[in-house]
Amino acid sequence: MSVEMAELQKKNDIPPIQFGEEVTGAETLLRCLILEQVEYIFGYPGGAVLPIYDSLYGSYFKHILTRHEQGAIHAADGYARATGKPGVCIATSGPGATNLVTGIATAQMDSVPLVCITGNVAQSLIGTDAFQEANITGITIPITKHSYFVRDIRDLPRIVKEAFHIATTGRPGPVLIDIPKDVANAKAPFTYPDQVEIRGYRASLVPSDEEVHEFVKAVSEAKRPVILAGGGIIAAQAEKELRDFAEKTRIPVINTFMGLGGFPGTHELSLAMPGMHGNYTANQALLNADCVIGLGARFDDRITMGRTKEFAPKARIVHVDIDPAELGKNVETAVTVAGDVKSTLAKAIPLAKTCDSEAWINQLKEWREQYPYKYKKDGDVLKPQAVIELLYNSTDGEAIVTTDVGQHQMWTAQYYKFKHPRSFISSGGLGTMGFGFPAAIGAQIAHPDRTVISVVGDGGFQMTNQELAIVSQYNIPVKVAIVNNQCLGMVRQWQELFYDNRYSQIDLTCSPDFVKLAEAYGVKGLRASTPEEAEAVWAEALAHDGPVVVDFRVAQGENVYPMVATGNTLDQMELGDD
Amino acid sequence: MQQHTISVLVNDQPGVLTRVATLFGQRGFNIDSITVGGTEEQGLSRMIISTGGDDRQINQLMKQLHKLIDVISVTNLSENPFVSRELALIKVTALPSQLAELNGIVEPFRAAIVDVGPSSLIVQVTGDTEKIDALLVLLQSYGVIELTRTGSVAMARSIVPATAAAMV
Numbered sequence: 001m002s003v004e005m006a007e008l009q010k011k012n013d014i015p016p017i018q019f020g021e022e023v024t025g026a027e028t029l030l031r032c033l034i035l036e037q038v039e040y041i042f043g044y045p046g047g048a049v050l051p052i053y054d055s056l057y058g059s060y061f062k063h064i065l066t067r068h069e070q071g072a073i074h075a076a077d078g079y080a081r082a083t084g085k086p087g088v089c090i091a092t093s094g095p096g097a098t099n100l101v102t103g104i105a106t107a108q109m110d111s112v113p114l115v116c117i118t119g120n121v122a123q124s125l126i127g128t129d130a131f132q133e134a135n136i137t138g139i140t141i142p143i144t145k146h147s148y149f150v151r152d153i154r155d156l157p158r159i160v161k162e163a164f165h166i167a168t169t170g171r172p173g174p175v176l177i178d179i180p181k182d183v184a185n186a187k188a189p190f191t192y193p194d195q196v197e198i199r200g201y202r203a204s205l206v207p208s209d210e211e212v213h214e215f216v217k218a219v220s221e222a223k224r225p226v227i228l229a230g231g232g233i234i235a236a237q238a239e240k241e242l243r244d245f246a247e248k249t250r251i252p253v254i255n256t257f258m259g260l261g262g263f264p265g266t267h268e269l270s271l272a273m274p275g276m277h278g279n280y281t282a283n284q285a286l287l288n289a290d291c292v293i294g295l296g297a298r299f300d301d302r303i304t305m306g307r308t309k310e311f312a313p314k315a316r317i318v319h320v321d322i323d324p325a326e327l328g329k330n331v332e333t334a335v336t337v338a339g340d341v342k343s344t345l346a347k348a349i350p351l352a353k354t355c356d357s358e359a360w361i362n363q364l365k366e367w368r369e370q371y372p373y374k375y376k377k378d379g380d381v382l383k384p385q386a387v388i389e390l391l392y393n394s395t396d397g398e399a400i401v402t403t404d405v406g407q408h409q410m411w412t413a414q415y416y417k418f419k420h421p422r423s424f425i426s427s428g429g430l431g432t433m434g435f436g437f438p439a440a441i442g443a444q445i446a447h448p449d450r451t452v453i454s455v456v457g458d459g460g461f462q463m464t465n466q467e468l469a470i471v472s473q474y475n476i477p478v479k480v481a482i483v484n485n486q487c488l489g490m491v492r493q494w495q496e497l498f499y500d501n502r503y504s505q506i507d508l509t510c511s512p513d514f515v516k517l518a519e520a521y522g523v524k525g526l527r528a529s530t531p532e533e534a535e536a537v538w539a540e541a542l543a544h545d546g547p548v549v550v551d552f553r554v555a556q557g558e559n560v561y562p563m564v565a566t567g568n569t570l571d572q573m574e575l576g577d578d
Numbered sequence: 579m580q581q582h583t584i585s586v587l588v589n590d591q592p593g594v595l596t597r598v599a600t601l602f603g604q605r606g607f608n609i610d611s612i613t614v615g616g617t618e619e620q621g622l623s624r625m626i627i628s629t630g631g632d633d634r635q636i637n638q639l640m641k642q643l644h645k646l647i648d649v650i651s652v653t654n655l656s657e658n659p660f661v662s663r664e665l666a667l668i669k670v671t672a673l674p675s676q677l678a679e680l681n682g683i684v685e686p687f688r689a690a691i692v693d694v695g696p697s698s699l700i701v702q703v704t705g706d707t708e709k710i711d712a713l714l715v716l717l718q719s720y721g722v723i724e725l726t727r728t729g730s731v732a733m734a735r736s737i738v739p740a741t742a743a744a745m746v
């Protein structure tokens with residue numbers, strides 16, 4: 001055992017590990033996970049992973065038995081997004097493994113570090129269409145950062161070491177390890193490599209001095225600069241550097257959806273979210289800027305609207321990204337830096353000068369005051385936006401909030417002002433319904449002492465609400481806020497605006513009674529239909545020491561505004577009906 | 579759109595070809611031809627891929643390829659002088675009596691007749707794509723029964739453009 005590992009063992013009070021001891025593949029895997037400092041595993045057993053589950057029995061790990069593999073992987077994902085540490089999940093072969101697919105794609109799109117372990121049938125059966133056989137490494141090639149099929153127990157330690165390294169370094173992402181049953185059962189002396197050597201893999205990218213100089217030069221010449229700060233700020237833990245850089249240079253900051261919390265939404269220089277459902281000021285800033293500085297943001301089509309020629313038409317685009325393939329992928333750039341945002345900003349801050357941007361900042365301030373996010377209040381009718389405002393005000397913006405996908409997701413991004421990184425957790429790239437609730441479970445497990453709110457639609461909640469069983473079983477105090485408009489709200493909005501009010505297949509009036517559903521799982525359920533009830537009920541939910549489901553019955557016909565319709569450009573923005 | 583020849587050095591692992599091919603499909607690139615084989619170093623394979631695209635597309639393709647963990651290096655051979663060869667086997671309708679006549683066609687191409695049957699024979703030819711196409715046109719009049727050709731294998735030249743005239 002290396003000195004480092006001995007230290008680690010002492011420090012973390014992990015079970016003693018004998019190197020050289022003859023152990024099974026399953027035991028090897030678990031020892032490797034311990035040495036990777038994994039504490040929680042989210043999973044679901046089955047025939048092909050029985051050797052691993054047998055080794056887990058009575059082991060050091062805290063295993064969360066979800067009720068569906070999709071719940072397991074989204075929970076592992078929520079854990080990873082809330083902590084920055086890799087999430088780990090286990091599923092059996094065949095159907096267990098394929099149930100992970102949506103979760104793997106979700107993590108890949110949002111660059112979340114995950115290590116997904118699947119069992120497979122014994123190698124003697126591979127390729128015979130054996131019971132519960134699926135070629136999961138093949139299926140997931142396009143949606144993983146990398147994947148392994150383990151052929152020999154002696155490769156397993158190296159593979160696990162590499163998997164964690166790949167998942168967490170560079171641009172993070174999901175890595176799959178598929179272990180056939182014969183490898184899990186095989187025996188070999190336990191070893192674990194000290195170091196990873198992957199030829200050709202660029203794990204970290206510190207930009208050159210020239211690149212940083214060019215970056216600083218381009219920025220300092222600007223009069224109407226704006227930073228577009230993406231999820232890369234959070235992944236790189238660069239929020240302090242971003243703040244220092246923005247304050248020193250006096251450059252306003254737009255947070256992309258994935259970047260919310262990477263720069264405080266309450267900051268004087270914050271312009272919040274741009275794009276399809278972003279605010280007027282952020283979009284005007286992009287339209288009028290003379291320099292757009294993308295920091296760990298990928299110029300997604302929800303921001304450029306796919307009209308990349310008309311995007312930021314007056315600006316030189318400066319782009320910093322750890323993934324060189326993102327540079328120039330979606331928009332034409334004037335200056336690029338292939339590097340991690342944290343080290344780029346750290347190098348740039350001492351060189352940077354204050355921009356001549358006060359007139360620009362004042363203009364943006366004016367717009368901000370003139371065009372805030374707004375909605376019409378309507379007496380006793382509970383508006384969904386008001387629910388999010390209530391959540392924000394009651395927690396002073398200090399909660400971890402996860403969302404599902406739909407209108408409630410956009411309202412959360414608009415009306416909850418995120419101040420801290422890793423406090424907003426949502427499926428941005430893939431837009432995965434069913435993500436929000438299990439992700440909240442993972443986040444709450446990572447942060448047992450923080451308030452974790454899961455904002456869900458009545459539609460998406462029903463995709464993974466079986467995980468109520470585990471919040472009940474493990475007393476995980478997630479507060480679920482169902483923004484219940486009794487329909488698939490976001491689809492309804494598109495049908496209203498683009499399909500002539502032809503409301504095809506969006507009616508959810510026949511949903512279960514969510515209060516009773518919660519109670520059936522032994523979870524507290526509450527309901528509110530007016531603003532007044534909402535306040536009272538929510539206070540009760542927050543005060544309750546355990547999980548709660550609150551069914552907020554909101555106005556059905558509400559739409560998310562502002563909105564830029566697909567096919568339009570950012571200057572064609574609908575501000576809403578009042 | 580321009581034709582490019584990309585050389586990709588990869589770990590010789592099961593599934594690498596699938597990963598590379600999937601990437602092309604996923605990112606909307608077309609593979610015109612692909613060859614894979616061993617290299618000077620054990621455990622590594624080299625893929626030679628011909629594809630079309632403008633500079634921006636090829637640049638993006640190379641970066642995406644480089645993101646694959648099993649990819650060690652990516653080179654665009656088309657940026658500098660390079661040697662490229664293809665192999666083709668062409669089965670042509672012909673009687674043994676026509677052998678001399680066919681030899682006359684094949685020889686200038688430095689191709690060879692490698693099999694002779696009662697009513698057909700097989701021509702083997704190596705060279706760049708255009709050369710093989712040209713020979714094919716000539717053989718077409720005899721009747722091509724079967725044709726099989728590899729994609730290109732390619733390698734950068736050791737010497738820079740000033741002496742390019744000496745290139746074969």
Ligand SMILES: Cc1ncc(C[n+]2csc(CCOP(=O)(O)OP(=O)(O)O)c2C)c(N)n1
Nearest residue numbers: 406407408431433457458459460488489490
């Ligand atoms: C798995 C999945 N299926 C379908 C969609 C398409 N989709 C996007 S938003 C939406 C409606 C969501 O309705 P609900 O969960 O009630 O939330 P709301 O929009 O009403 O807030 C649908 C169906 C999706 N994003 N994910």
